[in-house]
Amino acid sequence: MARPAGKSAIFFIFITILLNMIGFGVIMPVMPKLIMEVTGEGVAHAAKWGGYLSVVYAIMQFFMMPIIGGLSDRFGRRPVLLISLAAYSFDFLIMAIAPTIGMILIARILAGAFAATFSTANAFMADITPPEKRAGNFGLIGAAFGVGFIIGPGIGGFLGEHFGPRAPFYFVAATGAVNFIFGYFAMPETLKPENRRPFDWRRANALGNFKQFAQYPIMLPIAAVLFFAQLAHWTYPSIWSYYAIEKFTWSEAMIGASLMYMGLMSGLVQGGLTRVAIPKLGERRAALIGMSVTAVGYLCFALADKGWMIFVILTFTALGGLAQPSLQGIMSRTIPPNAQGELQGAIAALNSLTMVISPWIMTQMFSAFSSPGEPFSLFNITILPEGAPFYFPGAPLIFAFFFEILALTLLFLAFKRIQRPRKEDSEDTPPPAEQPAAPV
DSSP states (O other): BBOOHHHHHHHHHHHHHHHHHHHHHHHHHHHHHHHHHOOOHHHHHHHHHHHHHHHHHHHHHHHHHHHHHHHHHOOOOOOOOOOHHHHHHHHHHHHHOOOHHHHHHHHHHHHHHHHOOOHHHHHHHHHSSGGHHHHHHHHHHHHHHHHHHHHHHHHHHHHHHOOTTTTHHHHHHHHHHHHHHHHHHHHOOOGGGGGGOOOTTTOOOOGGGHHHHHHHHHHHHHHHHHHHHHHHTTHHHHHHHHHHHHOOOOOHHHHHHHHHHHHHHHIIIIIIHHHHHHHHHHHHHHHHHHHHHHHHHHHHHHHSHHHHHHHHHHHHHHGGGGGHHHHHHHHHHSOGGGHHHHHHHHHHHHHHHHHHHHHHHHHHHHHHHOOOOOTTTTEEEEEETTOOOOOOOHHHHHHHHHHHHHHHHHHHHHHHHHHOOGGGOTSSOOOOOOOOHHHH
């Protein structure tokens, strides 16, 4: 039965999202070493398996997001979140003890199935907060999202280097179990019985979200921009750790430090600079500048030959964070107010789709150009039967550069199609409250 939620319940939601993002970040510095340990192969082969693990995780999340949301509307927020937490903790325990790559694959499938908790957490906040105060509580979720990704790689890198690649998984499994116990006693049910609805498989359909783009044809060019930009973006979580090991022989701690610095610089730009720069530059100019910087960044990462250069490039590429809030501001005025929620659902589905495609492409390309001579195939299509013609582990970043250039070109053309807003909706209006950015 629903009962009032106190501060402990809000704190529980904050910790839940924080731990989810810590778990996402923890595995990035140590996953290559864990895969190499269970397979007995080198980093190029490990990258292939890393791609498989990312793809199955993304596919499960893509299909489970609307299902989890529908179940929370039918049975309430509390049971869905608690079951997800229990599965989350169990998943990391499986990975900590997994003796084979097959068991790790099963664990990632379970992780993807039960990781779609962000929408339920947002629904929980909406249940307990009056409309005029929801932005502040949604901001707490965004803060947990960002903080978790900043400290997660640091924890993973430290534990992995000093206690082995399995230690971070034991750590996350233990903290997840503690959070489950805390939530069991602290989290109330917030969805009143009269507000529940029957579960409907027809509504629990991720592909149906794409219909929202067709309803607003002016959004189709922007959707294409987002698609190619996100294909490029997922290069980072797909190959960053493998690339750092292959190119610079970085340890887990160094990989974690680089990811922490990436998250910190991104947070400074998106949380501070955007509020000053976007009103002065205008949303369209800020979006073009942000995407241009991002494209140059991919190229610089691919060509860097010293480890210290990575931190310099990260400082520069953080300015790419101007693009996302600028595009959000433009899109929010392009469609009517009563379609904003549908638009966000469509964008989330589009992002999930790119998360399925990009890791597969980027990890297979990294593997091919890190071990020339082995056949290179994508989606069962042999592209280079004799393997890559030369050694160049930065090849996926070059590919991401071209994806970003394509997105930038489409954005420039889209701006020509979108009429300039009225004076009262000028592009110098500050962007709306930003949604949590996808994890790097």
